[in-house]
Amino acid sequence: MTAELQVLAALADPTRWSLLDELAGRPEATATVLAAGRTVTRQAVVKHLAVLERAGLVAARRQGRETRYTVRSERLDETARWMAAAARRWDTRLATIKQLAEGDDQ
């Protein structure tokens, strides 16, 4: 579960979403390029990308003197499904409880 929490923590930041969005628009991009249009420093972007990589939401590949990053949609989808499953689990458990309560009323 900690892996999923890592993903959630990584996604709980607007700058990171912005980076992911921009990354989804290009086949791949370096931290320097991604930092170009932003107000934050390249170093800040690098840190964010590191967080995203640890979470598995992005893949880094060094080629020559530059490191290119790519979006990994699988992790996001996985986590989404995991959350949906949790929601369903809550529902069924609550339904069971409600049913038991109604039984007690009679």
Add this chain to the structure above:
Amino acid sequence: MTAELQVLAALADPTRWSLLDELAGRPEATATVLAAGRTVTRQAVVKHLAVLERAGLVAARRQGRETRYTVRSERLDETARWMAAAARRWDTRLATIKQLAEGDDQ
């Protein structure tokens, strides 16, 4: 989108998941009860529940001198769907780019 980020931030904490899990097992519960089995203080639990409520993952209802909390599965499901949609969006965008790239090759 900030609403979804609020949900993600709320979910990026193990204690909060534990509370949600426990809440899903009972029809409703007070902060004091939830704090009973734990190592953390009631106040800590109260703070967590406040975060969860702001995110819409839990509903608070005061009755007499006690406040009872209930799980709200809808928000979780909504957010899960929102994430899944983002994942699909990334995929289609990347597919388009790849296709364009192949076209350029020829």
Add this chain to the structure above:
DNA sequence: CAGATATGCAACCCTGGGGTTGCGCATTCT
């Protein structure tokens, strides 16, 4: 080779958030 470019690493600053304690207030019970 020398200059330019792209990173990586490390030290530092500062705010937010998880956690605690102490205390006052409202509600319930006897």
Add this chain to the structure above:
DNA sequence: AGAATGCGCAACCCCAGGGTTGCATATCTG
């Protein structure tokens, strides 16, 4: 009424994490 119970509020402590700057290192390019 008086004691007990359940909360809410506020002040504080502490550290992870977002952000910055400065500098060393690696890789192209002319």
